[in-house]
Amino acid sequence: MPSSFRSCLAVFAAGLLFVPFSSAFQSPLSEQLVREAYFLGQRHDGTHPRLLGKYMKFLPRPKTGPYISSVTFSTPFLQMVAYADGYVGNYSAQQAQIDYRSKGEEVVRVSVEIQLTESYGQMIAVPANSGSNSAAFAPRPHDFWKDFEVRIYNGDQELGLADSHGLANSRCGRRGPCVLIGATLEFDFPAVAFTSDSATIDVMPPEGDPVSVDFDLSSLR
Numbered sequence: 001m002p003s004s005f006r007s008c009l010a011v012f013a014a015g016l017l018f019v020p021f022s023s024a025f026q027s028p029l030s031e032q033l034v035r036e037a038y039f040l041g042q043r044h045d046g047t048h049p050r051l052l053g054k055y056m057k058f059l060p061r062p063k064t065g066p067y068i069s070s071v072t073f074s075t076p077f078l079q080m081v082a083y084a085d086g087y088v089g090n091y092s093a094q095q096a097q098i099d100y101r102s103k104g105e106e107v108v109r110v111s112v113e114i115q116l117t118e119s120y121g122q123m124i125a126v127p128a129n130s131g132s133n134s135a136a137f138a139p140r141p142h143d144f145w146k147d148f149e150v151r152i153y154n155g156d157q158e159l160g161l162a163d164s165h166g167l168a169n170s171r172c173g174r175r176g177p178c179v180l181i182g183a184t185l186e187f188d189f190p191a192v193a194f195t196s197d198s199a200t201i202d203v204m205p206p207e208g209d210p211v212s213v214d215f216d217l218s219s220l221r
Helices: 003-008 031-041 047-052 076-085 093-102
Strands: 056-058 067-074 107-115 123-126 136-139 149-154 163-172 178-190 198-204 211-216
Touching: 031 047, 031 076, 031 093, 047 076, 067 076, 067 198, 067 211, 076 093, 076 107, 107 198, 149 178
Parallel strands: none
Antiparallel strands: 056 067, 067 107, 107 178, 123 136, 149 198, 163 178, 198 211
């Protein structure tokens, strides 16, 4: 796990021993909710993207530094809608129930989207050769996302991570090479970790201002 994520590793398991399970959103999903999510996803009429708007927060572009463009709080219900939406063809509600049960423990996925900007771009300055007055530049590493610190809270309690990873995003032209444009960070937690009606995600970039995003979990499913 990247060293920059170590601040997220405060163990929450001990705290959960003293907190009765009570999630603001629906978890675990009942058979009825699995069926509802299945039918919403199987519409294939834009229902999933519209529903996603409730679970995603967009942020303003900063004056300098990288652009943390959005944060998404994906509940088990939303994940089931997305799963059903991804099937085109013969996929039944009964099979959706089987697939859901086979997944095991329910998780919440928090996603952070990062975009490069003019002030935090594709190239970075590197030490020039000895005796040279000219600046040298090199492509920004694809694992630049390791320099971002992310803290996630259940109410006022900082959570440790069950699983996390980052993925560089690139744009490829038809004839030209692919260029780095940003990254996606993903953090998976057991759904039982969220016992409060609110969740907060703080992102501290290596340059520019930090951002903080709040989610009202009582309004999510």
